[in-house]
Amino acid sequence: MIRPYAPADLDTLRQLFQETVSTVNRRDYTQAQVEAWASGAQDRSRWIDRLAAHHFVAVAELDSQIVGFAELEADGHIDCFYCHKDFQNQGIGTKLLNRLEAEARSISLPQLFTEASITAKPFFERRGFQVVRSQQVERLGQTFTNFQMTKSLS
Ligand SMILES: CC(C)(COP(=O)(O)OP(=O)(O)OC[C@H]1O[C@@H](n2cnc3c(N)ncnc32)[C@H](O)[C@@H]1OP(=O)(O)O)[C@@H](O)C(=O)NCCC(=O)NCCS
Numbered sequence: 001m002i003r004p005y006a007p008a009d010l011d012t013l014r015q016l017f018q019e020t021v022s023t024v025n026r027r028d029y030t031q032a033q034v035e036a037w038a039s040g041a042q043d044r045s046r047w048i049d050r051l052a053a054h055h056f057v058a059v060a061e062l063d064s065q066i067v068g069f070a071e072l073e074a075d076g077h078i079d080c081f082y083c084h085k086d087f088q089n090q091g092i093g094t095k096l097l098n099r100l101e102a103e104a105r106s107i108s109l110p111q112l113f114t115e116a117s118i119t120a121k122p123f124f125e126r127r128g129f130q131v132v133r134s135q136q137v138e139r140l141g142q143t144f145t146n147f148q149m150t151k152s153l154s
Contacts, residue, residue, distance in 0.1 A: 005057035028118035036140035070096040078114035113150040
């Protein structure tokens with residue numbers, strides 16, 4: 001089931017993010033990188049502000065367990081997009097992306113865009129996104145490669 005975010009989901013999403021980055025993204029990034037990245041879960045008030053500011057946050061639930069979430073901004077930017085470490089490759093990401101895309105079309109957005117991790121790049125490519133360019137971003141002293149990607153909705 002895909003449903004909108006509710007404030008009671010906050011701590012579960014922070015934990016899911018932290019665990020997915022530490023395990024799933026660890027395949028493609030160093031231990032030091034994922035530690036810096038996952039530490040973003042600690043700033044609870046920043047998460048409250050970010051989740052409240054987004055146009056739409058989709059939460060995936062399976063048997064009452066939260067197994068993924070994805071954030072859409074009003075300009076078509078996809079911000080956080082994470083599935084539970086124990087529920088990868090089960091079609092949950094596809095359902096979340098389809099929901100964001102439906103939401104974007106419902107407000108007539110011309111495109112979706114994101115900065116995809118090395119881990120997520122093939123997922124987005126197979127769902128119609130194209131790489132604009134690769135880039136290096138700095139977070140807490142670590143440098144990360146990711147990919148600016150877009151998908152036209154016209
Ligand atoms: C990228 C990510 C969100 C994708 O989520 P996901 O739930 O694994 O995605 P899906 O299961 O829908 O699709 C992944 C693959 O599993 C396959 N799959 C889907 N359902 C399946 C099933 N029931 N059985 C087996 N495989 C399945 C899909 O075919 C797909 O392969 P494809 O891309 O070659 O088509 C997830 O891997 C993730 O959380 N990554 C780490 C976090 C991250 O990097 N996020 C992006 C931040 S920028």
